[in-house]
Amino acid sequence: MRAVVIDGEGGPEVLSVQEVPDPVPGEDEVLIDVVAAGLNRADVQQRRGFYPPPDGASPIPGLEVSGHVADPGTSAFHEGDAVVALLAGGGYAEKVAVPSGQVVRAPDGVGLLEAAALPETAATVWSNLVLQAGLEEGDDVLIHGASGGIGVMAIQVSLALGAVPHVTAGSAAKLGVARSLGARTLINYREQDFVQELRTATAGRGADVILDVVGAKYLARNVESLATGGRLVVIGLQGGTTAELDLGTLMGKRASIAGTTLRARPVGEKTAIMAAVRDSVWPLVASGGVRPFVDRVFPLEQVAEAHTYFDGGEHTGKILLSMR
CATH class of the missing domain: 3.40.50.720 (NAD(P)-binding Rossmann-like Domain)
Structure with missing residues (x-):
């Protein structure tokens, strides 16, 4: 699969898209074909060398994605389900393996591309x-x-x-x-x-x-x-x-x-938070009371340009990376 690799510490120039092995889902993990990933300040801090991923997390940046279930494993999801997920890392890639509790069905009322702006926020x-x-x-x-x-x-x-x-x-x-x-x-x-x-x-x-x-x-x-x-x-x-x-x-x-921080919380805490988001925030999205606010969408190959734009500080709302 294609994924973003961080080569050293520094500016957007240390980011490149490379072919890497597909992730292998572990016990109680869901494999997702990623449609889009959201940029977050944590990704920038990781790129600069100030915020390494937690133990056991993917070195690939990216803390939130939208996509389709490729392999549901033992979860209640089905292949092809439209979902979003909260990650400890790995989102800037065409596939990602995520603990099932951190995956929820995408909310009604928004497209799957835009939905990538929602999980982390x-x-x-x-x-x-x-x-x-x-x-x-x-x-x-x-x-x-x-x-x-x-x-x-x-x-x-x-x-x-x-x-x-x-x-x-x-x-x-x-x-x-x-x-x-x-x-x-x-x-x-x-x-x-x-x-x-x-x-x-x-x-x-x-x-x-x-x-x-x-x-x-x-x-x-x-x-x-x-x-x-x-x-x-x-x-x-x-x-x-x-x-x-x-x-x-x-x-x-x-x-x-x-x-507080979110990225390093244990799976159980993230599972509870995502359940609360599904039960309390998704109805607000479906009714139009809450909506994703997307500034720009960059293709994965332009990840360095996306980070340059983020670093400029003039964006409003979310910047997304599209895998397709």
């Missing part, structure tokens, strides 16, 4: 906003990086739950995307102080939940932005890993901070 958003932070109707939620794949999914899920999304992004164009999806408060972090803007938008109370991809750079200001009893969930470290925090502020607000 839906799993990340649902597991963090709902399962971790307990987001519910009426909550104010601050979403950083609002125009990326996670951000556009978080806005839509928040609105579907009856929460109020307030967002940050770095340009008018990106904030325009957030506006089109229904975000309430639009904050350009290059020009505005998100702490003050959020305080104004919430009549001084702050956010019940904050979903953060920045990390250390925003830690103190995020805590300052929390409402009493607020929950901060850190899912990315684009702004560094180390920061000082006034614990008195955190304690005074009776607030909490959680840090």
